[in-house]
Amino acid sequence: MTSQEIQSLLEKQKAYYKSGATLPVSFRIEQLKKLYATVKKYETEINDALKADLGKSHYEGFMCESGLVLTEIGYMIKHTRRFAKRKTVPTPLAQFPSHSYRQPVPYGNTLIMSPWNYPFLLTLDPLADAIAAGNTAIVKPSAYSPATSKIVEKIISECFAPEYVAVVTGGRAQNAALLDQKFDFVFFTGSQAVGREVLRHTAEHLTPAVLELGGKSPCIVDASANIKLAAKRIVFGKYLNCGQTCVAPDYILCEASVKETFVAEVIKQIKVQYGEKPLENQDYGKIINEKHFARLCGLIDPSKVVVGGETNSATCQIAPTVMDRVTYDDAVMGEEIFGPIMPVITFDDFDTVVDALKGKDKPLALYLFTSDKKHIKRVTTELSYGGGCINDVVIHLATSAMGFGGVGESGMGSYHGKDGFDAFSHYKSIVDKKIWLDLPMRYQPYKSKLYEKLLHIFLR
Numbered sequence: 204m205t206s207q208e209i210q211s212l213l214e215k216q217k218a219y220y221k222s223g224a225t226l227p228v229s230f231r232i233e234q235l236k237k238l239y240a241t242v243k244k245y246e247t248e249i250n251d252a253l254k255a256d257l258g259k260s261h262y263e264g265f266m267c268e269s270g271l272v273l274t275e276i277g278y279m280i281k282h283t284r285r286f287a288k289r290k291t292v293p294t295p296l297a298q299f300p301s302h303s304y305r306q307p308v309p310y311g312n313t314l315i316m317s318p319w320n321y322p323f324l325l326t327l328d329p330l331a332d333a334i335a336a337g338n339t340a341i342v343k344p345s346a347y348s349p350a351t352s353k354i355v356e357k358i359i360s361e362c363f364a365p366e367y368v369a370v371v372t373g374g375r376a377q378n379a380a381l382l383d384q385k386f387d388f389v390f391f392t393g394s395q396a397v398g399r400e401v402l403r404h405t406a407e408h409l410t411p412a413v414l415e416l417g418g419k420s421p422c423i424v425d426a427s428a429n430i431k432l433a434a435k436r437i438v439f440g441k442y443l444n445c446g447q448t449c450v451a452p453d454y455i456l457c458e459a460s461v462k463e464t465f466v467a468e469v470i471k472q473i474k475v476q477y478g479e480k481p482l483e484n485q486d487y488g489k490i491i492n493e494k495h496f497a498r499l500c501g502l503i504d505p506s507k508v509v510v511g512g513e514t515n516s517a518t519c520q521i522a523p524t525v526m527d528r529v530t531y532d533d534a535v536m537g538e539e540i541f542g543p544i545m546p547v548i549t550f551d552d553f554d555t556v557v558d559a560l561k562g563k564d565k566p567l568a569l570y571l572f573t574s575d576k577k578h579i580k581r582v583t584t585e586l587s588y589g590g591g592c593i594n595d596v597v598i599h600l601a602t603s604a605m606g607f608g609g610v611g612e613s614g615m616g617s618y619h620g621k622d623g624f625d626a627f628s629h630y631k632s633i634v635d636k637k638i639w640l641d642l643p644m645r646y647q648p649y650k651s652k653l654y655e656k657l658l659h660i661f662l663r
Contacts, residue, residue: 252350258488278603309337311387319347332623413616422452428572434468440596565611
């Protein structure tokens with residue numbers, strides 16, 4: 204699609220929004236129901252596309268993408284009517300008589316830019332929130348996941364008229380053309396580097412944006428942890444989607460006294476979950492493309508590999524890999540890994556680890572495996588990060604009842620459920636002042652002491 208075609212599409216969406224068609228809550232719910240039914244209809248094709256793009260099994264495709272999308276849409280169908288109601292708030296006595304309330308209204312014309320690693324989930328989830336809030340949307344899926352982009356386009360074009368919701372496919376040229384337009388709201392999921400470019404463009408138009416980015420998410424395992432269970436859950440979360448998960452544990456900080464036991468259990472769990480030859484496992488995925496495959500291969504130090512390290516350039520696959528005796532000077536610690544490589548760093552003092560993390564970039568996720576309540580309190584209250592789990596990984600993003608998002612370098616804003624509705628909404632603060640009484644104390648000449656007395660009553 205050319206820049207002129209994109210501009211024309213946005214103009215049509217602006218006209219459609221101005222018509223008021225998206226505002227009735229009954230209309231929004233009807234569109235969500237239509238989207239839910241169409242996702243169900245094409246469930247097999249969705250999972251086939253995820254298999255083609257990322258090598259995901261149908262089970263994983265449903266568990267981590269289409270199933271979660273259906274959950275989010277269903278949640279919004281159930282709760283949108285309540286979310287859209289205005290909320291009465293207290294009015295100061297000095298403003299008597301009046302009624303004060305907050306009214307959620309759509310931003311208007313929105314842009315949703317999604318990544319390639321969870322190309323269905325991270326496209327349709329925010330779209331469901333945008334529809335629930337009453338917006339129009341232009342969806343831009345990643346060019347790196349073409350099969351999924353195709354089925355996304357098929358679903359959206361079958362459900363919606365383009366002046367309401369439309370898909371723009373393509374690469375950097377289309378991304379740039381979209382960001383040159385003035386939207387009312389932009390929702391972006393992707394890398395920090397591209398996120399900076401998105402924020403630069405939105406700043407030019409003073410457009411609000413949500414950025415869901417990433418970073419090096421640490422996973423702490425202390426001596427009090429259930430090591431077997433920790434290894435089992437960490438292996439699941441780290442190698443899910445071949446490590447191409449924004450909230451995957453990026454690296455392990457393991458207490459020295461249990462490190463050998465932990466590494467041994469991780470090796471066992473890799474064999475249990477992926478078999479003796481993971482690259483022959485039909486349910487084990489692949490790296491998205493040759494560029495990222497080559498980058499990941501360059502992060503592997505063969506002298507520090509204790510398991511894995513095997514690669515297949517023909518299929519862009521890298522076996523689940525563990526690197527021990529890693530330091531912060533190693534290449535694998537210099538960037539977000541975003542692949543099936545698990546570096547293990549040891550520590551002796553928990554408090555030193557926490558203090559050191561305070562000086563690092565704020566990660567999208569942080570995980571702690573422990574039985575020590577003091578350690579839990581320190582991590583959850585003193586460290587800044589998007590979200591996380593105690594004694595598990597990844598699963599905190601799989602609930603519509605709790606917002607998900609980053610902080611600092613890992614992003615801004617959140618979504619899922621009510622947080623998603625709020626992200627795509629502006630809350631108007633409105634005072635409905637009555638006309639049957641007009642207190643004179645605010646008008647000149649200023650002689651009355653009543654205003655000060657009413658204020659003091661309110662403050663008490």
